[in-house]
Every structure is written in structure tokens, then in C-alpha cells.
Amino acid sequence: AQxxxxxxxxxxxxxxxLVLLRCNYSSSVPPYLFWxxxxxxxxxxxxxxxxxxxxxxxxxxxxxxxxxxxETSFHLTKPSAHMSDAAEYFCxxxxxxxxxxxxxxxxxxxxxxxx
Amino acid sequence: NAGVxxxxxxxxxxxxxxxxxxxxxxxxxxxxxxxxxxxxxxxKLIYYSVGAGITDKGEVPNGYNVSRSTTEDFPxxxxxxxxxxxxxxxxxxxxxxxxxxxxxFGPGTRLTVL
Numbered sequence: 001a002q003x004x005x006x007x008x009x010x011x012x013x014x015x016x017x018l019v020l021l022r023c024n025y026s027s028s029v030p031p032y033l034f035w036x037x038x039x040x041x042x043x044x045x046x047x048x049x050x051x052x053x054x055x056x057x058x059x060x061x062x063x064x065x066x067x068x069x070x071e072t073s074f075h076l077t078k079p080s081a082h083m084s085d086a087a088e089y090f091c092x093x094x095x096x097x098x099x100x101x102x103x104x105x106x107x108x109x110x111x112x113x114x115x
Numbered sequence: 116n117a118g119v120x121x122x123x124x125x126x127x128x129x130x131x132x133x134x135x136x137x138x139x140x141x142x143x144x145x146x147x148x149x150x151x152x153x154x155x156x157x158x159k160l161i162y163y164s165v166g167a168g169i170t171d172k173g174e175v176p177n178g179y180n181v182s183r184s185t186t187e188d189f190p191x192x193x194x195x196x197x198x199x200x201x202x203x204x205x206x207x208x209x210x211x212x213x214x215x216x217x218x219x220f221g222p223g224t225r226l227t228v229l
Contacts, residue, residue: 043222
């Protein structure tokens with residue numbers, strides 16, 4: 001069965017510092033992997049996704065993630081945090097089963113950016 | 116292009132009441148989903164649909180029902196509201212591309228059952 005683990009339910013960084021949000025997955029087949037961001041009182045917005053090909057994926061707002069098969073990881077990074085990055089971030093894996101694509105979401109990491 | 120819209124934004128129900136959460140999309144996507152989000156739990160799939168007239172249960176379907184009479188609409192019904200159904204509900208659609216898929220989420224409905 002597929003699963004997603006996000007290490008750290010809360011992460012705090014100073015403005016301008018590196019952001020690193022961790023995601024590990026388990027999957028018996030090559031996964032499709034996603035990062036979503038959720039701002040307060042809003043729905044989820046796609047940040048980036050990995051399907052096939054280049055393992056370093058660039059997304060919106062300066063975020064990127066690297067798919068490492070040997071480590072079963074898909075960590076999200078941003079070189080320099082901005083106050084506007086404060087939000088909750090969800091890692092997800094999808095698979096095609098029972099006639100549809102189903103997503104398994106991690107439990108989320110709330111990012112706090114300190115001035 | 117409004118994408119995915121959900122109504123209402125907020126609702127308070129008494130135990131035993133019923134209500135329908137509305138979800139409408141204007142992107143002509145076949146796949147639609149209902150999730151609930153509870154603090155520290157991520158998103159759990161309630162029901163999904165692969166097209167008009169076709170629905171199926173997700174991880175946590177108990178206490179809910181859905182219908183999909185058109186491509187655009189995918190309402191979620193709570194027949195006998197219980198405090199355990201206090202949550203934020205998100206509707207999503209999915210677009211399929213070449214070897215990939217991307218979900219688009221509505222803004223959510225925050226439901227409290229007292």
C-alpha cells in the first residue's frame with residue numbers, strides 16, 4: 001500500500017533562511033509525487049509535481065523538490081524564505097486504482113516564517 | 116473561468132440535521148472528489164466520481180452520500196449530522212495529461228455540528 005510521511009508537523013525558519021520540508025513515501029510502483037500549499041482559509045494549490053524524467057522539479061514561488069528513489073524521498077526546498085511562504089504544506093502520492101486516480105496525502109507541515 | 120466552486124463557505128448544524136454541500140466545476144473534468152480535512156490528519160477521501168452517473172466510496176464514506184447527474188455538479192449529502200462530521204470539506208477535480216494528473220481544489224466548506 002502507498003503511504004506518505006511528512007516529518008515535522010511544524011517548522012519555523014527565519015526570513016531569508018533555507019526552507020526544507022521533508023516527505024518520504026512508500027510505493028510498490030513508480031510514484032507520481034506532489035506538493036501542495038494551503039494558505040489560511042483556502043483550498044490546496046499545486047506547488048509542483050514529479051511524474052517522470054528530471055528528478056529535480058521546479059515549482060511556483062521559488063520552490064523545488066528532488067525525487068530520490070534510493071531514499072524514497074521528495075523533500076521540498078526554497079533557498080530563501082519569505083514571510084508570504086507561511087502556510088501549510090502537503091506532500092501527496094497518486095496512483096491509478098479502481099478506475100480513477102487516488103491521492104494519498106501526508107498529514108501536513110505548517111511553516112512559520114520569523115521576521 | 117471559475118474553476119471549482121463550493122457553497123456554502125460556512126455552516127453550523129445541529130445533531131441529526133441534514134444538508135447538502137454543493138460543488139460545481141466549469142472545466143469539464145470527468146474526475147471529481149470529496150475530501151475532509153481534520154487538524155493534523157491531512158485529507159481523507161470520502162467519495163469520488165469518474166464521470167456523470169458513476170460514483171464510488173473512498174476511505175471514509177460512512178454518513179455521507181453523493182450523486183453525479185451532470186459533469187459539472189458533485190453534491191455531498193449529510194443525512195444525519197453528527198459531531199464527528201465537524202470538519203473542513205474540499206471538493207476537487209482532476210485533469211489528466213500525458214502521463215500525469217493534477218487535482219484542482221475548491222475553497223472548502225467549514226462545517227460545525229453541535
